[in-house]
Amino acid sequence: MDFIISTLKIVLPAGTPLLLGTLGEIYSERSGVLNLGVEGMMIMGAVSAFGTTMATGNVWLGIMAACLVGGGMALIHGLLSITFRANQIVSGLALTIFGVGLSALIGRAYVGLPLPAKIRASPLPVLEDIPVIGEVLFKQDALVYLSLFLLTPLFWFVLFKTKWGISLRAVGEKPKTANGAGVNVYLVRYLAVFIGGLMAGMGGAYLSLAYTPAWSEGMTVGSGWIVIALTIFALWKPERAVWGAYLFGGVKVLQYRLQPLGISPNLLNMLPFILTMTVVVLVSAQEKIKRKVGAPAALGIPYVKEER
Template structure:
């Protein structure tokens, strides 16, 4: 009985934690290169609407995911243009992107609201592996392929960040852009690529919501998830593996707010991720706190060649 309960909860935790994880992995790369992108919510929802529209029109959900990634990526370039090239305030630019995304998606999504989607990315059970006790039931019975993609991406992105020269390049740009520049690294290009990666993954996260998790399009369907991602990135201290743990924890809280409703006030459980998002934003705004959490040194600082 208890086992069944835990297995069921963990399985749902994965389903709900996946979009959080995908977008968090992207935001970690973006912030590691020194660019805070508060536009995650906007990129996610643009990904969600474009994925749904593509899958609805073409009947191919995987094409929908691809388009979601591209849309998120393009949206992130806007943030890149403003905050990297034009060196404007990253916070303001990110907020603007979120508002733009929410507005645009509502506009373009109007015709798709409430439409049933015939072709979705459906859950699969993996043969043999699903027979493993407990773990098999949690991971390999009726899970979405995108859940696997997100989980597999985590160690890969962690490895790249901490054990390859590319990772060192990214981190050095985020820690000390002028030193990186004098070492011959193209700071501008690295930052753009990292922001773009973040955009693609946020777009995927949105696509997962609209064509795999739900599957349907509803205006504002990301429902504040983008802000949870900002919080997760900070609590994971910009580390992909911890991002996985955090995403699972937030996913579990969301599911448990319904599961435990007869015993625990759902408001309390549901509030915790959002409450932590508020705390995260507070941390971001205090320099010393930010340092002690291990934030990249040059986070939020536009790079201007020749200035310290």
């Protein structure tokens, strides 16, 4: 029992940067724009959060800066892939390469410096005393609470229960029809991509301010790519993203908890990707399944507004 509680307690923070990024990427992909720039936006978010917190001593300003920078970078992708209808894969990859390089350049001055303020665990009074659940859920930091209790339900609600959510999904399914129904396809896509950037930036901020609070080059070490796998694994549903993120986080945690039993960490490391590949194969194999799980039909296809 102790083993389970102590394991679950460290699973949540491990999954949080993935959850934040995945929520955003779900919106972007739901609108029909694949953004492979998550790694780049995330690491730019990490360095901006670090730099802003260094300068101001305030982690919340750091998080805001990370969101804005992530969103700003996403708009570059939007400009290229929505307005100029460039290949989304190429544009996204370029964004990642650009972000990793630029963050290294900006971050050179921050290497080896401790932060004046970090995001610390803030146990919730009363709730933390609930046996088991309190230990696992309510002794975490603010961003764990924010992502789990506020953002995930909000993203789900907006996507499935609001008019704008319907427009967003319509734009990613049949943009032509959506346009016919009076939806501004470009605007909706831009917004969705921007939200994707905000969230990736926040995920990066979580890494550089809370999870591994220091700056060094390439510190996201592939988290952005896991986000992209996770988006598919979650079948583009925010409520599934939670489980996916914690499952992926949990597998990472177990690598080290189970190592003394002789279970190879490399084997466990593959598990999330095997699961994702299974989902990808299932989703791509049959059009019927694809329709059913809700894969955006227009994903990756630039929209060209027709002349009337």
